[in-house]
Amino acid sequence: MFLFQLRNELWKLFGKKRTYIGFLIFVxxxxxxxxxxxxxxxxxxxMTRLLELNGFSAQEYISTLTVATFMLFPIAYLLLPLxxxxxxxxxxxxxxxxxxLRMILARPVTRLRLLGVxxxxxxxxxxxxxxxxxxxxLTLAALGFHWGGLFVANPGEPFSVFGPTAGWHHYVxxxxxxxxxxxxxxxxxxxxxxxxxxxATATILALSFVFVNSILQNIPYFSxxxxxxxxxxxxxxxxxxxxxxxxxxxxQSLSLLAGFNLTFFVTGATAFFLRDIKT
Amino acid sequence: MIPIHRKAILxxxxxxxxxxTLAIGGYTLAGNSRMSVExxxxxxxxxxxxxxxxxxxxxxxxxxxxxxxxxxxxxxxRARIECPWTRWFPTLNxxxxxxxxEATLPDDIENMLxxxxxxxxxxxxxxxxxxxxxxxADQSLIQTNRELAPVSDxxxxxxxxxxxxxxxxxxxxxxKATIAPLLEELHQMMETGxxxxxxxxF
Numbered sequence: 001m002f003l004f005q006l007r008n009e010l011w012k013l014f015g016k017k018r019t020y021i022g023f024l025i026f027v028x029x030x031x032x033x034x035x036x037x038x039x040x041x042x043x044x045x046x047m048t049r050l051l052e053l054n055g056f057s058a059q060e061y062i063s064t065l066t067v068a069t070f071m072l073f074p075i076a077y078l079l080l081p082l083x084x085x086x087x088x089x090x091x092x093x094x095x096x097x098x099x100x101l102r103m104i105l106a107r108p109v110t111r112l113r114l115l116g117v118x119x120x121x122x123x124x125x126x127x128x129x130x131x132x133x134x135x136x137x138l139t140l141a142a143l144g145f146h147w148g149g150l151f152v153a154n155p156g157e158p159f160s161v162f163g164p165t166a167g168w169h170h171y172v173x174x175x176x177x178x179x180x181x182x183x184x185x186x187x188x189x190x191x192x193x194x195x196x197x198x199x200a201t202a203t204i205l206a207l208s209f210v211f212v213n214s215i216l217q218n219i220p221y222f223s224x225x226x227x228x229x230x231x232x233x234x235x236x237x238x239x240x241x242x243x244x245x246x247x248x249x250x251x252q253s254l255s256l257l258a259g260f261n262l263t264f265f266v267t268g269a270t271a272f273f274l275r276d277i278k279t
Numbered sequence: 280m281i282p283i284h285r286k287a288i289l290x291x292x293x294x295x296x297x298x299x300t301l302a303i304g305g306y307t308l309a310g311n312s313r314m315s316v317e318x319x320x321x322x323x324x325x326x327x328x329x330x331x332x333x334x335x336x337x338x339x340x341x342x343x344x345x346x347x348x349x350x351x352x353x354x355x356x357r358a359r360i361e362c363p364w365t366r367w368f369p370t371l372n373x374x375x376x377x378x379x380x381e382a383t384l385p386d387d388i389e390n391m392l393x394x395x396x397x398x399x400x401x402x403x404x405x406x407x408x409x410x411x412x413x414x415x416a417d418q419s420l421i422q423t424n425r426e427l428a429p430v431s432d433x434x435x436x437x438x439x440x441x442x443x444x445x446x447x448x449x450x451x452x453x454x455k456a457t458i459a460p461l462l463e464e465l466h467q468m469m470e471t472g473x474x475x476x477x478x479x480x481f
Contacts (some may be wrong), residue, residue, distance in 0.1 A: 052394075252307075266298075
């Protein structure tokens with residue numbers, strides 16, 4: 001029954017045009033980056049210089065994987081949270097705003113089941129969006145660049161260099177980890193959506209929470225508190241591009257993200273349970 | 280009879296307490312699995328390399344390299360400067376020592392050596408000076424390995440004359456061990472782009 005309800009929720013979610021905004025903007029942004037990098041002289045020259053000064057062949061490392069990866073960083077930081085919180089903030093608040101929540105709850109379904117199905121649909125969307133980001137990035141980069149090794153200038157970390165096969169594995173793993181970030185931000189927006197607020201308010205509250213965390217994390221004097229910020233753990237996907245992969249750090253972040261997701265869901269569910277929807 | 284609203288809040292609180300207990304448990308467990316220089320040192324002390332057969336020595340060296348490669352960049356840097364594995368040297372023959380040195384050098388050291396030889400002479404000299412300065416500063420902060428001879432000015436001249444790559448290819452195991460910490464410093468400077476960004480500072 002749960003899977004049947006989930007299928008219907010997904011049907012409803014993917015039936016809305018706004019669900020596809022994220023996918024569309026990713027493609028537009030990535031196209032622009034690939035074209036600029038391919039046809040403008042400056043960016044390619046800068047990367048060639050950086051690679052050659054570090055003893056790496058620009059011919060081998062300015063590749064599909066490298067281009068797809070450097071596009072990933074800004075998009076994963078800025079656009080991905082925006083689109084997952086946009087969808088997460090809609091789940092309950094939009095139903096309440098449209099007046100369809102009462103009708104749904106008139107059916108023999110518990111509030112917890114309803115929220116469970118909606119959260120699961122949001123998690124599926126977040127996973128799709130993260131993987132789509134990887135697929136479109138790779139496809140567009142492949143149109144302008146050859147298949148080769150992966151060079152990653154990970155902000156705040158040493159450079160990482162991988163052969164084509166290892167690079168591909170790291171790229172896929174990074175996107176799987178990125179989906180945890182997407183699911184967590186979606187859960188946060190989902191939690192706000194369970195309160196008596198407009199969908200836009202839920203989205204903005206979730207984004208504000210993430211950005212405030214990010215601001216605090218990036219203040220140099222607060223570096224001792226870094227592991228206490230949610231955004232530090234949301235960035236676990238970046239660890240997949242370091243050599244060697246610090247698995248202990250990834251499992252630490254996964255444990256805490258599981259705790260955060262549970263907190264967001266339980267807080268949202270409690271608030272929703274306490275809400276008076278009938279009057 | 281607990282009112283239904285209070286029951287919902289209580290249930291939520293209990294679920295959260297249980298969930299966070301598990302999450303913090305997972306966090307602690309993952310943190311404890313982290314490799315450190317101290318654990319590496321303990322491993323080196325715990326292995327009586329002289330008593331091992333050739334196959335077991337090889338396995339011990341492989342295990343050491345594996346442990347070293349799971350260290351965080353900072354700890355790895357510290358371990359490579361300290362080189363605690365040199366205490367195994369007296370019981371190892373020359374090929375085994377060489378294997379140990381190679382296993383404990385950064386994976387892409389060959390790229391670094393080649394890239395270094397392509398740099399202009401002036402930049403090579405300044406990069407070596409800066410690496411030596413950093414190495415001495417690092418060594419003054421950590422427990423230095425007394426078995427390693429410091430890099431002398433004569434050796435520095437020889438490195439510049441011969442070329443880092445050629446010197447390293449033809450060096451003996453002991454010579455490699457001596458310059459390994461310097462190579463590590465150079466590698467870190469090149470890897471982090473410090474050389475590229477701070478050219479004017481050399």
